[in-house]
Amino acid sequence: MLQIAEMQSSSATDGNSTESNLRRNEAPRFIGHPMNLHPQPDVLLSTSATVCLWRLRTEWKRVSRIDGMASLSKIEAARVARFPKSPLSKRFAIERASLRKILSGLTGISAAEIEFAEYADGRLGLAPQHGDLSIAITHVGLWTVIGVSRSRIGLASAAAAYRGNDIHQTTEEVPMTRAHVRQLSLHHAGITADMEELQNVMFDDGHATYLFDACSEGRWHVLDLPMPGSNMLALSAPYPIERGTLMGGQVARVMR
Numbered sequence: 001m002l003q004i005a006e007m008q009s010s011s012a013t014d015g016n017s018t019e020s021n022l023r024r025n026e027a028p029r030f031i032g033h034p035m036n037l038h039p040q041p042d043v044l045l046s047t048s049a050t051v052c053l054w055r056l057r058t059e060w061k062r063v064s065r066i067d068g069m070a071s072l073s074k075i076e077a078a079r080v081a082r083f084p085k086s087p088l089s090k091r092f093a094i095e096r097a098s099l100r101k102i103l104s105g106l107t108g109i110s111a112a113e114i115e116f117a118e119y120a121d122g123r124l125g126l127a128p129q130h131g132d133l134s135i136a137i138t139h140v141g142l143w144t145v146i147g148v149s150r151s152r153i154g155l156a157s158a159a160a161a162y163r164g165n166d167i168h169q170t171t172e173e174v175p176m177t178r179a180h181v182r183q184l185s186l187h188h189a190g191i192t193a194d195m196e197e198l199q200n201v202m203f204d205d206g207h208a209t210y211l212f213d214a215c216s217e218g219r220w221h222v223l224d225l226p227m228p229g230s231n232m233l234a235l236s237a238p239y240p241i242e243r244g245t246l247m248g249g250q251v252a253r254v255m256r
Helices: 065-071 074-082 087-107 167-188 195-202
Strands: 022-024 030-033 050-057 116-118 124-126 134-140 143-149 154-158 209-213 219-224 232-238 243-247
Touching: 050 087, 050 232, 065 087, 074 087, 087 134, 087 143, 124 134, 134 154, 134 232, 143 154, 143 232, 154 167, 167 219, 167 232
Parallel strands: 030 243, 050 243
Antiparallel strands: 022 209, 050 143, 116 124, 134 143, 154 232, 209 219, 219 232
C-alpha cells in the first residue's frame, strides 16, 4: 500500500486574504497497484471523490506500437506523421494510445472509437456521449502521468534539473519550482485563483498537502505526489478525495 504521509491540520492566517483560503491538511491516502492499462470501472471510479493515476514510462512497452498507432484518430495519426522522428511526436502517440486503452477499460468502448472533447482552456475530456470523465496528463522526465476522475482534476510537473555543479543555487530554486507546480495543477484543473498571491502561500517546501477554498469553485485538495528522483508532481482535485489509486511501479519515497 502506498500512503502519502499524513499532515497535521493548521490554519494559515485569518482574514479575507488569499492566505486565509489555503491551509495545510492531512493528505488523502493513495493505494499503489501494478500497472494495468485496462481497468474495471466499478472498481476504480465508484464515486466522484475517486482519483486514479497511471504513471508509466514514455515508451512502447505497455502498448505495442502497432496496436497503439492503430487506435489513434485520423487527426492524432496525422499529427504524429508530420514529424515521425520527433521525440515529441513519439511521446504524443504513446500518451494518446495509453490513454485510449485506459478509457476503453473504464467505458467498455474500443480504444479506436474513443472520442475526446478539447476545451478552450486546454483541458482534455472524454466526449459527452461516452460519459462524464475528467482527464489530466503531464510529462516529467521519462514518465507520463495520466489522471482520470469523475470530478475535474489537474496535474502539473517539473523534471529534475541541475545547472552545472552549483548545488546551492539548485537547492534555493526547489521551493520556488514546487510552488509553481502546485499553482499549475490548480490552473490545469480550471481554477482561476490569483497566482501571484497564491505563490507566496505555496512557497513552502516543508509540507506536501493543502486545502484551498476557491470561492465559487468550492474546496480543493492540492498535494505533492511521489516521483522518482527529484522530479516534482502535484495534483489538484475537489475535496474530499475519498480514494486514490496509483498504477505503476514502486514509489521512490513518501512525501512529508
